[in-house]
Every structure is written in C-alpha cells, then in structure tokens.
Amino acid sequence: xIPLLASLSTFALPVGAAALWLVFCWxxxxxxxxxxxxxxxxxxxxxxxxxxYARLFHWMRIVHRKNIPSGPVVNGRPIVVVxxxxxxxxxxxxxxxxxxxxxxxxxADMRAESLEGLWSFLEVISxxxxxxxxxxxxxxxxxxxxxxxxxxxxxxxxLRTARHQLHEFLxxxxxxxxxSDALVLPIVITGTPMMESSWASLWTPSPARVRVMPLIxxxxxxxxxxxxxxxxxxxxxxxxxxxxxxxxDPPLLVGDSGRPSV
Numbered sequence: 001x002i003p004l005l006a007s008l009s010t011f012a013l014p015v016g017a018a019a020l021w022l023v024f025c026w027x028x029x030x031x032x033x034x035x036x037x038x039x040x041x042x043x044x045x046x047x048x049x050x051x052x053y054a055r056l057f058h059w060m061r062i063v064h065r066k067n068i069p070s071g072p073v074v075n076g077r078p079i080v081v082v083x084x085x086x087x088x089x090x091x092x093x094x095x096x097x098x099x100x101x102x103x104x105x106x107x108a109d110m111r112a113e114s115l116e117g118l119w120s121f122l123e124v125i126s127x128x129x130x131x132x133x134x135x136x137x138x139x140x141x142x143x144x145x146x147x148x149x150x151x152x153x154x155x156x157x158x159l160r161t162a163r164h165q166l167h168e169f170l171x172x173x174x175x176x177x178x179x180s181d182a183l184v185l186p187i188v189i190t191g192t193p194m195m196e197s198s199w200a201s202l203w204t205p206s207p208a209r210v211r212v213m214p215l216i217x218x219x220x221x222x223x224x225x226x227x228x229x230x231x232x233x234x235x236x237x238x239x240x241x242x243x244x245x246x247x248x249d250p251p252l253l254v255g256d257s258g259r260p261s262v
Contacts, residue, residue: 034047035047035099035100035101036101042121047095050092050095050096051096053092053096054092054093054096054097054208055096057205058089058093058192058205058206058207058208059205059206059207059208060093060096060097060208060209060210061191061207061208061209061210062097062210062212063209063210063211063212064211064212064213065212067185067212067213067214067215068097068098068099068212069100069185069215070099070100071099071100072100072101072102072148072149072150073148074183074215077181077182077183078145078146078148078149078150078151078180078181078182078183079150079151079182079183079184079185079215080145080150080151080152080153080173080176080177080180080182080183080184080185081094081098081102081150081151081152081153081185081187082152082153082154082155082173082184082185082186082187082232083152083154083186083187083188083189084154084156084160084166084188084189084236084240085154085156085157085158085159085160085167086159086160086189086190086192087159087189087192087193087194087195087198087201087206088159088195088197088198088199088200088201088202089192089193089201089202089206089208090154090189090192091104091152092202093189093192093208093210094152094187094189094210097187097210097212098150100150101149101150102150102151102152103122103123103124103125103144103149103150103151103152104122104124104125104151104152104153105124105125105126105127105137105141105151105152105153105154106119106124106125106126106127107126107127107128107157107158108126108127108128108134108137110198111124111126125137125140125141125144125151127141127172138172138175138176141153141176141180142176142179142180145176145180145182146180150185151176151182153172153173153176155169155170155173155229155232155233156168156169156170157170159198162194163194163245164240164245164246164247164248165247165248166233166236166237166240166247168229168233169229169230169232169233169236170229171225171226171229172229173228173229173232174224174225174226174227174228174229175225177218177225177228178218178219178224178225178228179225181219183215183216183217184215184216184217184218184228184232185212185213185215185216186212186213186216186232186235186236186239187210187211187212187213188210188211188213188236188239188240188243189208189209189210189211190208190209190211190240190243190244190245191206191207191208191209192206192208193205193206209243211239211243213235213239218231237249
C-alpha cells in the first residue's frame with residue numbers, strides 16, 4: 001500500500017503543478033488582454049478585482065444580459081452608458097457588468113485632490129456641475145466617443161439622498177449624445193446601500209441589482225438634444241417603478257436633520 005501511495009504522489013505532484021501552471025497562463029492572458037488596454041497588466045488586474053469585488057461583496061445580480069453589447073461601438077456608432085446614481089459604488093458595479101471599458105464623467109467638486117493619481121489612472125473626465133458651460137469636459141467626452149470608447153454618465157449629476165428619489169437629469173447628456181451620434185445604453189441600479197457618504201458604500205455589502213435596458217437610438221426616434229434628458233428621466237421613472245422603487249415627485253430633499261423632507 002505504501003509503495004502505491006508513493007507512486008501516486010509522485011505522479012500527482014507534477015500533474016498538479018502542470019495544472020496550476022495552465023490555470024496561471026490562462027488567467028495571465030486574460031489579464032494582459034483586457035478590454036481597456038491590451039498588455040496593460042495594471043488595468044487587467046484592476047478589471048478582475050472589480051469583478052470579484054462586485055460579485056462577492058455586493059452579490060451583484062445582472063438582469064437582461066442579452067441587452068449588453070459585445071463592445072463599445074455598435075454598427076459604427078459609439079455607446080453612452082447612462083445610469084441612475086444610487087451610491088458611490090455604482091460605476092464599479094457597471095464596469096463589472098460590462099465586457100468593455102467605460103470612461104466616466106465626474107463632477108469636478110467630487111474629485112478629491114488626494115486621489116488624483118487614481119482619477120488619472122481611471123481617465124476620469126471632470127465636469128463642472130455648477131451650471132457653467134464646461135466645454136473642456138464636453139470636448140473630452142466627445143473625443144472619447146470619437147475614438148471608439150464608451151462614455152459613462154450619471155445624468156442626475158449627484159447621488160440620491162433618499163429612497164424613491166430621482167433627481168432631474170442634466171441637459172448635458174442630451175448634448176453629448178446628439179453631437180456624437182451615440183446610442184444610449186441605460187442601466188437601472190437598485191439594491192445598493194443607502195449611505196450618507198458616497199465612499200461608505202464601497203465597504204458596505206449589499207444585494208445590488210444591475211438591470212440592463214435595450215439600446216436607445218434617440219436619433220431614430222426623432223428626439224433632439226434638448227428633449228433627451230427629460231425623456232430619459234421619464235423612462236427611468238417607469239423602470240424604477242417596475243423594480244419596486246417608485247419615484248416620488250417632486251424629488252425629496254434632505255434637511256439639516258438628515259431626514260428626507262419635501
């Protein structure tokens with residue numbers, strides 16, 4: 001019996017080592033050939049970690065996978081990814097759900113200087129949400145789409161502060177979609193943690209749900225730039241109601257007490 005076990009162990013060790021080597025090679029190839037930039041190991045590692053984090057920590061469930069395009073360009077037209085903004089973890093969930101890289105727009109006043117290295121690595125586009133025309137941010141967004149990359153926008157321009165809340169959509173989304181002749185990929189997020197800080201949601205587990213809606217061609221629908229934002233919000237009100245989060249209008253505001261008030 002002992003000689004047999006010794007023989008089996010002698011055979012199992014090299015076979016096990018070979019299997020581990022094959023798994024490592026397969027994994028490393030997936031890291032190197034990542035959707036953001038081929039050969040960029042840092043991006044590949046970040047990509048894989050985000051997927052694991054979203055699935056295990058936020059138990060992310062993706063609904064309507066059939067609506068996810070295989071790449072950031074469909075029939076020669078770029079994609080603008082839009083989503084309701086529920087928590088700071090939203091862009092990570094969306095990135096983990098999609099097979100292509102999304103370059104996000106972010107309010108300039110939310111761009112903490114201490115994390116400038118991170119924003120640069122992620123190629124975040126800063127945009128002024130004070131109401132001033134931020135043509136530099138718009139140009140960067142249009143250049144991103146013109147170069148065949150997907151652009152991510154939260155049309156509300158801010159996080160919700162109460163359940164059943166959906167802020168008005170900023171008109172900039174319509175301008176960018178119209179000028180770039182882009183298709184819109186709407187994503188409805190529910191189940192994320194309701195936190196006072198956008199950062200707190202990153203380390204608070206949740207049963208997150210990412211619902212991917214069909215691509216929208218506003219050009220084919222005859223909706224011009226000025227009508228895209230209100231039409232999008234109208235559809236999100238309907239989609240959220242279908243998901244059990246009926247929107248209360250007018251939007252709830254948060255008073256000094258921190259409790260929602262009309």
